[in-house]
Amino acid sequence: MNHFLDIHKTDPAELRKIIDQASATKQARLGRPKAALDDELPLKDRMVALIFEKPSTRTRVSFDVGVRQMGGQTMVLSGKDMQLGHGETIADTARVLSRYVDMIMIRTFDETVLTEMAEYADVPVINGLTDRTHPCQIMADVLTYEEHRGPIKGKKVVWTGDGNNVCASFLHAAGQFGFDMTFTGPAQLDPEEEFMGFARSKGSTIQVERDPFKAVEGADLIVADTWVSMHDSQSSKERRHNMLRPYQVNDHLMSHAKDDALFMHCLPAHREEEVTSAVMDGPQSVIFDEAENRLHAQKAIMRWCLGA
Numbered sequence: 001m002n003h004f005l006d007i008h009k010t011d012p013a014e015l016r017k018i019i020d021q022a023s024a025t026k027q028a029r030l031g032r033p034k035a036a037l038d039d040e041l042p043l044k045d046r047m048v049a050l051i052f053e054k055p056s057t058r059t060r061v062s063f064d065v066g067v068r069q070m071g072g073q074t075m076v077l078s079g080k081d082m083q084l085g086h087g088e089t090i091a092d093t094a095r096v097l098s099r100y101v102d103m104i105m106i107r108t109f110d111e112t113v114l115t116e117m118a119e120y121a122d123v124p125v126i127n128g129l130t131d132r133t134h135p136c137q138i139m140a141d142v143l144t145y146e147e148h149r150g151p152i153k154g155k156k157v158v159w160t161g162d163g164n165n166v167c168a169s170f171l172h173a174a175g176q177f178g179f180d181m182t183f184t185g186p187a188q189l190d191p192e193e194e195f196m197g198f199a200r201s202k203g204s205t206i207q208v209e210r211d212p213f214k215a216v217e218g219a220d221l222i223v224a225d226t227w228v229s230m231h232d233s234q235s236s237k238e239r240r241h242n243m244l245r246p247y248q249v250n251d252h253l254m255s256h257a258k259d260d261a262l263f264m265h266c267l268p269a270h271r272e273e274e275v276t277s278a279v280m281d282g283p284q285s286v287i288f289d290e291a292e293n294r295l296h297a298q299k300a301i302m303r304w305c306l307g308a
């Protein structure tokens with residue numbers, strides 16, 4: 001049994017196996033109806049709990065569909081409707097759920113909720129986003145990059161804007177998959193040193209460049225995310241927007257990257273804020289492939305967790 005808690009906590013060879021399996025099972029399903037079962041049914045007779053303490057479209061639907069395609073069943077739970085939201089400890093919740101279900105995916109605020117859940121559960125626990133990281137998203141993003149451009153190893157990724165949870169998992173992936181990363185954004189929103197330090201300790205070149213035009217020089221991939229994350233207070237919105245406006249990804253910024261640079265965004269996006277519609281809907285954008293690949297990457301992650 002394996003938990004999938006974060007990219008830096010999973011062995012690089014295992015991460016590579018997950019990506020390869022995601023790619024193979026995606027190919028095997030090409031042209032089939034979305035509700036068709038896979039050839040193999042590795043989750044047959046398995047029940048998966050999907051717990052959400054924050055809103056979600058992609059994570060919720062892609063996990064649910066993925067489990068069903070693999071022959072399993074799901075139970076989608078809202079944190080606030082559970083006793084979890086009314087004082088029952090995480091440890092007790094983990095022990096109880098382990099008596100009913102074979103795997104738990106949780107999207108939560110504080111990452112200690114995730115780590116405690118994993119510590120006390122007898123079944124695998126998957127991180128569906130916390131305030132600090134979003135590993136399933138970046139597994140899908142690595143798969144997406146490699147489908148379009150081949151191995152991500154040695155490439156230059158530029159993260160624009162807020163050094164948030166998705167950026168943190170990208171930095172973990174830089175270390176584990178061997179690519180370089182430049183962060184460009186205001187100093188107040190730099191990624192935590194811990195995340196950059198991890199990637200550097202694995203030999204990746206990690207840079208911080210305040211000038212977005214200098215940052216994207218030679219970039220193979222440019223990534224943006226919302227300027228106000230679900231865990232950020234709405235009262236900080238105006239201040240954040242003012243700080244982040246110079247980092248908007250638009251055609252002018254894209255023209256300073258490599259000609260074949262890709263654009264990614266985990267979505268949901270705020271059009272004309274962190275990125276223009278021209279870029280989102282333009283030829284370099286692979287945002288909807290990323291969204292699709294959540295399904296394929298997570299199916300492989302779930303199989304890895306269960307050894308199935």
Ligand code: CP
Pocket residue numbers: 055056057058059060129137266267268
């Ligand atoms: N990218 C992502 O995790 O989207 P949702 O918030 O819709 O799940």
Ligand code: NVA
Pocket residue numbers: 129164165166225226228229230231266267268
């Ligand atoms: N950084 C965003 C990602 C949403 C998928 C958030 O945490 O709200």
